[in-house]
Amino acid sequence: MKLKTQLLGQIYQFKDIKDVFAKANEEKSGDRLAGIAAETVQERIAAKQVLSVMTLEEIRNHPLIPPEEDEVSRIIDESIDENIYREIKGWTVADLREYILDEQNQSSDLLRISKGLSSEMIAAVTKLMSNLDLVYAANKIEVVSECNITIGQKGRLASRLQPNHPTDSVDGILASLQEGLSYGVGDAVVGINPVDDSVESVKRILHATHEFLTAWEIPAQNCVLAHVTTQMKAIEQGAPADMIFQSIAGTEKANLSFGISAALLDEAQDMIQRMGTSTGPQRLYFETGQGSELSAEAHHGVDQMTLESRNYGFARRYQPFIINTVVGFIGPEYLYDAKQVIRAGLEDHFMGKMHGLSMGVDVCYTNHIKADQNDIENLGVLLAAAGVNFVIATPMGDDCMLNYQSLSYHDIAALRETLNRRPAPQFEAWLEKMGIMEDGRLTPKAGDPTIFAKRR
Structure with missing residues (x-):
């Protein structure tokens, strides 16, 4: 799993997947309080770049909080539809974003693939989306x-x-x-x-x-x-x-x-x-x-x-x-x-x-x-x-x-x-x-x- 990238001539190396997730997040005072936020805008962009090429399978195989240590992790992992997951596990986070924003894919398509996604995968793609992306994508999804x-x-x-x-x-x-x-x-x-x-x-x-x-x-x-x-x-x-x-x-x-x-x-x-x-x-x-x-x-x-x-x-x-x-x-x-x-x-x-x-x-x-x-x-x-x-x-x-x-x-x-x-x-x-x-x-x-x- 790739954990480093080069941006404007500088190499950014991240400790682990948890570090990538934290630093790819948009600025939040809570992350800064926890001591896990990106130090600069450039580091945040670099983390997003690393996250974008990470596959869904890599995210699942490297849990941020191991299931053996946490009930919520177990519940999330056990809820994944394995058949749908196998179809999409080779996608990168960037691929998932493109699928979500594709105008051809509407509510039923997004709700179907969501059954094969863990919460961390959904969080990952959210980090790559702009505010308008989030508005546009959410508006496509109808949950009754x-x-x-x-x-x-x-x-x-x-x-x-x-x-x-x-x-x-x-x-x-x-x-x-x-x-x-x-x-x-x-x-x-x-x-x-x-x-x-x-x-x-x-x-x-x-x-x-x-x-x-x-x-x-x-x-x-x-x-x-x-x-x-x-x-x-x-x-x-x-x-x-x-x-x-x-x-x-x-x-x-x-x-x-x-x-x-x-x-x-x-x-x-x-x-x-x-x-x-x-x-x-x-x-x-x-x-x-x-x-x-x-x-x-x-x-x-x-x-x-x-x-x-x-x-x-x-x-x-x-x-x-x-x-x-x-x-x-x-x-x-x-x-x-x-x-x-x-x-x-x-x-x-x-x-x-x-x-x-x-x-x-x-x-x-x-x-x-x-x-x-x-x-x-x-x-x-x-x-x-x-x-x-x-x-x-x-x-x-x-x-x-x-x-x-x-x-x-x-x-x-x-x-x-x-x-x-x-x-x-x-x-x-x-x-x-x-x-x-x-x-x-x-x-x-x-x-x-x-x-x-x-x-x-």
């Missing part, structure tokens, strides 16, 4: 998923309604929920981050949201984003949950720091299939984000973008209804500014879709990152153009519980109208029935939550 409703169809943009409240007040949550619904938000999921990760709090919120959705015959899904074990206890005690949620990571050690394992998620999946209130068949919801493995000191010297891809390889085992990355949430230690946040959002979205997942993005930032709302709106437009399955929306783009900035309810409406995207079909039919939407556009009635104060 089904829980109470179906999302992911071409031309559709779903949204998670996030009516968080700083004290878990049910009245406050429902008020924010009603406002979001009045703007046509909430088809992907009504997902609440609880302040109190207790069984009683989770039960109270699940009952309230389920009762409201049922009373108004709203075709959507409810979920409370507590730890998976808390949700499981709430469900055992009769709480009506459409899905089970959990944050995941790209290494076994990082997952253990979250208090999870594949065995636990297997148990959760079995429970929600038996005891969940949704029609299914897909009833799991995962969340990820670049940098979590490094923050848990569980990155094994691997760059954060490759580790993020491994999240999706782990998630692929469960075929969740939805999964989203949260870009810009952890802080500037991992994504320093708007440029890095935008790049990470496009990378994550493409990699998730390339794994065959119903991919969403929390387009967000914290106030100590060098970014502002204009930057986030830019990323929202890019992701909508890239065919993102769903994005997250909070009241006025400001989460009053988690204290970070995201897209607003208004932003979802603007993205749909500007880029000719519509809500999920069943949800759109309900919006039309309520008079909130007509022919794919919001009506003057939209944005008025008092419509829910009047019983039909």
Whole structure:
């Protein structure tokens, strides 16, 4: 395996495949914090050059984290379709990029070969792609998923309604929920981050949201984003949950720091299939984000973008209804500014879709990152153009519980109208029935939550 190249008269020698992967990555403050980033632009280009001629077989034969040491590595390797892999194992990473970007190869072609790819192979090709490459390629891939409703169809943009409240007040949550619904938000999921990760709090919120959705015959899904074990206890005690949620990571050690394992998620999946209130068949919801493995000191010297891809390889085992990355949430230690946040959002979205997942993005930032709302709106437009399955929306783009900035309810409406995207079909039919939407556009009635104060 070739690990050196000459560029402008200088020879660049890399230690191993892990070193090539890290230095070929676009600039990320997290990689620099870990001490694995390229020192110069020239070194980054040299690493990309070495990576481009590496074969898929070489990547598989030189695992960044050996399967015998890591559960996630084993799951990723065991998921590879050996017949498809044998067809493409001689391809270089550059060959894979050309195949993905070839206009003749569409969604079914890309999803077929993805079954023969490991997460590291998908990460490798992502490192060779420009932002526009990532938009163009992701937009070709259609991943449709089904829980109470179906999302992911071409031309559709779903949204998670996030009516968080700083004290878990049910009245406050429902008020924010009603406002979001009045703007046509909430088809992907009504997902609440609880302040109190207790069984009683989770039960109270699940009952309230389920009762409201049922009373108004709203075709959507409810979920409370507590730890998976808390949700499981709430469900055992009769709480009506459409899905089970959990944050995941790209290494076994990082997952253990979250208090999870594949065995636990297997148990959760079995429970929600038996005891969940949704029609299914897909009833799991995962969340990820670049940098979590490094923050848990569980990155094994691997760059954060490759580790993020491994999240999706782990998630692929469960075929969740939805999964989203949260870009810009952890802080500037991992994504320093708007440029890095935008790049990470496009990378994550493409990699998730390339794994065959119903991919969403929390387009967000914290106030100590060098970014502002204009930057986030830019990323929202890019992701909508890239065919993102769903994005997250909070009241006025400001989460009053988690204290970070995201897209607003208004932003979802603007993205749909500007880029000719519509809500999920069943949800759109309900919006039309309520008079909130007509022919794919919001009506003057939209944005008025008092419509829910009047019983039909």
